[in-house]
Amino acid sequence: MAPEKPFHVAVCGGGIGGLCLVIGLLRQKVSCTIYEAAPAFAEIGAGVSFGPNAVRAMEMIHPLIAKGFENCVTMNGWPEKKETWFDFRVGKAGSRDGQEVLIDTHVADVKSGKLGQTSVHRAHYLDELVKLVPHGVAKFGKRLKDITEEGDKLVLLFEDGTREEADAVIGCDGIKSRTRHILLEADHPAASAVFSGKYAYRGLIPMDKAVDALGDELARNSQIYMGYRGHVLTFPIDKGKTMNVVAFRTKLDGEWEDPMWVRPSTTEEMFADFVGWGDKVRKILGLMENPDVWALFDHPPAPVFYKGRICLLGDAAHATTPHQGAGAGQAIEDALVLSVLLGQVNSPANLEDALKAYDAVRRPRSQRVVTTSREASHLYELENASIGFDLEKARRQLEVRCKWIWDEDLSTQVKMAQDAMAKRPAGKL
Ligand SMILES: Cc1cc2nc3c(=O)[nH]c(=O)nc-3n(C[C@H](O)[C@H](O)[C@H](O)COP(=O)(O)OP(=O)(O)OC[C@H]3O[C@@H](n4cnc5c(N)ncnc54)[C@H](O)[C@@H]3O)c2cc1C
Known part of the structure; x- marks a missing residue:
């Protein structure tokens, strides 16, 4: 169906967020273009896991997104682990304040709903999304540099010297967002991401090797190995052919000086960083292919997600940070709410009303995910001051702490945003 609305939306960035938004906008008959900095759509060769809220949001944006997800989703291998998000176990023995944790102790079987762990190979999922974007909607090599206003239009200026016009600009340009710097202004304390104090090694293992080393249960079903100031998670991707691994550590000085946030690593570096960890974790580290190390940054809360029509x-x-496996899921929820709201706008003069309503509904929930994600890492890494090494207390928290993310009623969320748009015309910021 050809777009019918009397305005055009520029979407800067074609990651999971930008692509889901564009698919939603086109379904709502909103004309739009994706401007992607890279020469083509691309994702890294790693896994990404989605909670049930994210899967429902996909279906609500467009049933074909859910279909594409189904084409590449992998769930836990064992029927009895079908509803399990992660099994938590002790990966490193230790004691603190008179409490001892023993290696391999099973801490919790955390259930996330009837689908349990659902994860994809990022590149495969992106391919499924790209299939839903009609030819001509995306322009590549377009790195946003600035946005200015000319008459009624916003003008996007790109690093390659070209310019394009639009009625609204949605910055989906990731953690180092140029749009965020333009919107908040570069010297705002929330303009740039900050180091969370954690970093992670990422890599993949062919499933047959993982099964040989760990046995069927631990290899084919999602696991988190807990230890003081570190944790290691694994889940199957690629229809069970591959095991995805992320091995987290705490940076004791809390600083990340390297201007690179991602760099190649080695088995030796990982072994040196996980001295004293149990046999299973060390086997996993030893099998990871082409590991990278990622500094984990997150955003201080922005006071607002929109300004004018940006x-x-x-x-x-x-x-x-990725400790609740919820970042991409929040991007998909954003895309759902914003595409529905923009689909109800019938004049460029009302675009700001939609952005204001989106901000009111999406900002509190998505920023709570950022805060609670940091807290989650302290729990997994036995650093939580009130829980420490008390595994029974940890179990009770683990079993319930993500339910508010997973059980969200998205229809109500969309309705709240629609009501907010109907009631509150945008004022000046
Ligand atoms: C180690 C790790 C593990 C994770 N695991 C999970 C998980 O299991 N589950 C989950 O839900 N989330 C996870 N996340 C978070 C998830 O990866 C992100 O939330 C998600 O990818 C964000 O998607 P996005 O489209 O907003 O941004 P991005 O994927 O970063 O896409 C941004 C796009 O914008 C483009 N771009 C950048 N600058 C410009 C510019 N100036 N102009 C034009 N284009 C530009 C980029 O090239 C890119 O294509 C994890 C993150 C990390 C670091």
């Missing part, structure tokens, strides 16, 4: 979505708005 708006932020996904990591550009609320980059989070």
Whole structure:
């Protein structure tokens, strides 16, 4: 169906957030263009896991997104682990304040709903999204540099010297978002992401090797190995052919000086960083292919996600650490709410009303994900001051702490945003 609305939306950035938004906008008959900095759509070769809220949001944006997800989703291998998000176990023995944790103790089987762990290979999922974007909607090599106003139009200026016009600009340009700097202004304390104090090694293992080393249960079903100031998670991707690994550590000085946030690593570096960890964790580290190390940054809360007709979505708005597996899911929820709201706008003069309503509904929830994600890492890494090494207390928290993310009623969220748009015309910021 050809777009019918009397305005055009520029979407800067074609990651999971930007692509889901564009698919939603086109379904709502909103004309739009994606401006992507890279020469083509691309994702890294790693896994990403989605909570049930994210899967429902996909279906609500467009049933074909849910279909594409189904084409590449992998769930836990064992029927009895079908509803399990992660099994938590002790990966490193230790004691603190008179409490001892023993290696391999099973801490919790955390259930996330009837689908349990649902994860994809990022590149495969992105391919499924790209299939839903009609030819001509995306322009590549377009790195946003600035946005100015000319008459009624916003003008996007790109690093390659070209310019384009639009009625609204949605910055989906990730954790180092240029749009965020333009919107908040570069010297705002929330303009740039900050180091969370954690970093992680990422890599993949062919499943047959993982099964040989760990046995069927631990290899084919999602696991988190807990230890003081570190944790290691694994889940199957690629229809069970591959095991995805992320091995987290705490940086004791809390600083990340390297200007690179991602760099190649080695098995030796990982072994040196996980001295004293149990046999299972060390086997996993030894099998990881082409590991990278990632500094984990997140955003201080922005006071607002929009200004005039410029708006932020996904990591550009609320980059989070990955400890609840919820960052991409929040980008998809953003895309749902914003595409529905923009689909109800019938004049460029009302675009700001939609962005204001989006901000009112999406900002509190997505920023809570950022805060609670940091807290989650302290729990997994036995650093939580009131829980420490008390595994029974940890179990009770683990079993319930993500339910508010997973059980969200998205229809109500959309309705609240629609009501906010109907009631509150945008004023000056
Ligand atoms: C280690 C790790 C593990 C994670 N695991 C999970 C998980 O299991 N589950 C989950 O839900 N989330 C996870 N996340 C978070 C998730 O990766 C992000 O939330 C998600 O990818 C954000 O998508 P996005 O589209 O907003 O941004 P991005 O994926 O960063 O996409 C931004 C796009 O914008 C483009 N771009 C950048 N600058 C410009 C510019 N100036 N002009 C034009 N284009 C530009 C980029 O090239 C890119 O294509 C994890 C994150 C990390 C670091």
